[in-house]
Amino acid sequence: MATRVLPVLLDSGIERPDQRKFKRKNIDKWCEQNRAKVIRPILCILKAYYLHAESNAISPSRFPDWDDQVRKPLQWLGEPDVTAKFDENLSEDPRVAEQTDFWVAWLKLFAEKWVTVTEIMDVINSENVLDDEVEFKSCIKNMTYEKATAQKVSGLLRRMKGKVLDGLRLEHHESDTKSKKSRPWRVISKDKLGGKGGKGGCFISG
Numbered sequence: 735m736a737t738r739v740l741p742v743l744l745d746s747g748i749e750r751p752d753q754r755k756f757k758r759k760n761i762d763k764w765c766e767q768n769r770a771k772v773i774r775p776i777l778c779i780l781k782a783y784y785l786h787a788e789s790n791a792i793s794p795s796r797f798p799d800w801d802d803q804v805r806k807p808l809q810w811l812g813e814p815d816v817t818a819k820f821d822e823n824l825s826e827d828p829r830v831a832e833q834t835d836f837w838v839a840w841l842k843l844f845a846e847k848w849v850t851v852t853e854i855m856d857v858i859n860s861e862n863v864l865d866d867e868v869e870f871k872s873c874i875k876n877m878t879y880e881k882a883t884a885q886k887v888s889g890l891l892r893r894m895k896g897k898v899l900d901g902l903r904l905e906h907h908e909s910d911t912k913s914k915k916s917r918p919w920r921v922i923s924k925d926k927l928g929g930k931g932g933k934g935g936c937f938i939s940g
Contacts, residue, residue: 792815835876840870902923905919
């Protein structure tokens with residue numbers, strides 16, 4: 735959702751904003767009565783942009799129609815690029831931070847060694863206090879919320895499959911077998927992104 739929404743902070747200046755009283759009792763009726771007044775300036779901006787704006791060389795987003803109808807007209811008016819806010823959303827998203835920390839801890843602990851979920855669970859259930867293991871177990875605990883199990887770890891990986899975070903990507907290995915549980919996973923580091931994978935990374939099989 736980080737690249738689909740723009741957070742807005744409304745500060746009412748009072749302790750209990752839910753108890754505020756408003757002059758307009760029927761906001762639906764007001765919107766209907768003032769619809770033209772609201773829409774007319776927006777349409778004027780769009781028409782002026784389409785008639786007078788030169789080609790815009792900004793990099794397209796995932797939503798080209800939105801680029802043409804919202805993002806580029808706003809930038810033509812002198813407003814900052816809205817997509818910059820999406821980067822802020824990602825940097826402040828706790829789920830992204832959790833996943834990134836998990837992958838970093840994974841690589842620090844296992845390096846390029848292939849590991850199974852059983853071996854992962856051995857680490858989680860061990861009483862070792864090595865820094866890398868403590869960090870890895872802490873990440874697992876934060877992301878599973880309750881006691882980690884092999885099933886939860888496998889489900890966690892499936893939800894993160896294919897994502898790229900801070901130059902790290904989790905991929906599901908192709909396999910000739912019908913059982914999805916036997917297919918391994920790997921985290922690819924920054925210097926291997928964009929290639930065919932090759933050697934390296936860490937693998938987990940469920």
